[in-house]
Amino acid sequence: MASPLRVLVTGAAGQIGYSLVLQIAKGDVFGKETPIVLVLLDIPPMAAVLEGVQFELTDCALANLTGVEAVTNEKDAFTNIDYAFLVGAMPRKEGMERKDLLAANVRIFKSQGAALAEFAKPTTKVIVVGNPANTNAFICAKYAAGKIPARNFSAMTRLDHNRASAQVAIKSGVTVGNVKNVIIWGNHSSTQFPDVSHAKVNKNGSEVDAVSAVGDSAWLQSGFISVRGVTVQKRGAVIIERRKLSSAMSAAKAACDHIHDWYKGTPAGSFVSMAVPSDGSYGIPEGLIFSFPVTISNGEWKIVQGLELNDFAKEKIAVTTKELLEERDEALAACGESKQ
Numbered sequence: 001m002a003s004p005l006r007v008l009v010t011g012a013a014g015q016i017g018y019s020l021v022l023q024i025a026k027g028d029v030f031g032k033e034t035p036i037v038l039v040l041l042d043i044p045p046m047a048a049v050l051e052g053v054q055f056e057l058t059d060c061a062l063a064n065l066t067g068v069e070a071v072t073n074e075k076d077a078f079t080n081i082d083y084a085f086l087v088g089a090m091p092r093k094e095g096m097e098r099k100d101l102l103a104a105n106v107r108i109f110k111s112q113g114a115a116l117a118e119f120a121k122p123t124t125k126v127i128v129v130g131n132p133a134n135t136n137a138f139i140c141a142k143y144a145a146g147k148i149p150a151r152n153f154s155a156m157t158r159l160d161h162n163r164a165s166a167q168v169a170i171k172s173g174v175t176v177g178n179v180k181n182v183i184i185w186g187n188h189s190s191t192q193f194p195d196v197s198h199a200k201v202n203k204n205g206s207e208v209d210a211v212s213a214v215g216d217s218a219w220l221q222s223g224f225i226s227v228r229g230v231t232v233q234k235r236g237a238v239i240i241e242r243r244k245l246s247s248a249m250s251a252a253k254a255a256c257d258h259i260h261d262w263y264k265g266t267p268a269g270s271f272v273s274m275a276v277p278s279d280g281s282y283g284i285p286e287g288l289i290f291s292f293p294v295t296i297s298n299g300e301w302k303i304v305q306g307l308e309l310n311d312f313a314k315e316k317i318a319v320t321t322k323e324l325l326e327e328r329d330e331a332l333a334a335c336g337e338s339k340q
């Protein structure tokens with residue numbers, strides 16, 4: 001048997017954690033053939049709950065789950081890990097924006113960035129789920145710099161990508177497996193820009209542009225993006241309003257999709273949305289953790305180049321970029337650093 005991948009889930013006693021750990025353990029991310037050791041981290045007051053999750057995972061009797069470790073300190077959590085799902089952070093409540101969590105959550109990611117640098121493998125790959133996800137990932141990467149390359153850090157916009165794909169499928173009268181190349185640009189926040197102008201729909205066996213498959217351009221420029229919040233941009237807030245808790249099942253599934261594609265690659269001709277450090281593509285300031293369309297091969301992502309952006313798209317991308325720059329400066333200040 002190959003040596004197992006060590007996979008860390010932080011916030012493993014929380015609601016996303018509860019959905020996520022089973023999907024990883026049963027092979028949805030790294031494949032059913034890949035042995036896994038799951039490392040579950042939460043804060044000391046959650047130790048008993050965490051132990052309950054550990055017992056349940058053992059009781060699932062999964063063939064390739066070779067170990068489950070429940071820990072409450074960063075050294076045990078981060079030592080020698082291959083992948084980190086950084087979920088543990090405070091969720092927002094009704095009426096809040098995700099950036100309202102910045103002051104409370106950013107320090108967690110400063111500390112975990114330093115712990116990654118000290119204890120993890122230099123090849124470790126990281127997805128930040130805890131909100132505000134892009135800015136937390138920026139801070140985490142900053143404090144791991146010198147040990148783990150910035151390109152190993154990402155933030156999750158796959159949930160927004162999945163939400164957008166599902167809406168296009170419903171409007172086009174197909175199942176979601178027939179929709180590809182939707183793009184989420186920018187921040188995982190209400191300024192994100194869900195863009196279908198490069199998306200494709202397989203309708204009755206032939207591939208057509210999503211815009212013509214949907215057949216409602218007015219909806220694509222307004223209702224699809226955010227009609228009283230029920231579709232993409234503000235979907236998270238709508239779920240909180242209905243459930244009184246933020247998305248968990250769909251967030252866990254999206255985190256699995258994100259790491260699955262990073263590990264296995266994207267199919268030829270397809271791209272997915274992933275928030276990664278900007279290299280200046282599309283005029284986005286370098287280093288900002290920004291959601292782009294990416295293709296993935298051999299564990300390396302590449303930002304899709306050369307997509308044409310019309311004035312509507314440029315305007316939306318400028319708004320989300322401005323918000324990310326403001327969040328970055330606020331986060332640096334909260335970490336006691338000067339602005340960039």
Ligand SMILES: NC(=O)C1=CN([C@@H]2O[C@H](COP(=O)(O)OP(=O)(O)OC[C@H]3O[C@@H](n4cnc5c(N)ncnc54)[C@H](O)[C@@H]3O)[C@@H](O)[C@H]2O)C=CC1
Nearest residue numbers: 011013014015016042088089090091129130131133159251
């Ligand atoms: N990027 C995205 O698309 C999404 C992000 N989220 C975010 O994910 C985060 C987690 O959400 P839920 O699981 O619903 O929250 P939750 O409150 O159910 O669970 C969070 C867990 O994290 C733990 N935690 C807090 N500080 C920690 C630390 N320093 N180290 C380890 N664990 C720690 C808590 O004790 C708790 O068990 C929130 O910030 C939420 O806003 C949620 C949905 C989608």
Ligand SMILES: O=C([O-])CC(=O)C(=O)O
Nearest residue numbers: 092131159236237246247
């Ligand atoms: O909206 C929230 O606070 C949770 C989240 O990030 C989402 O559901 O997209």
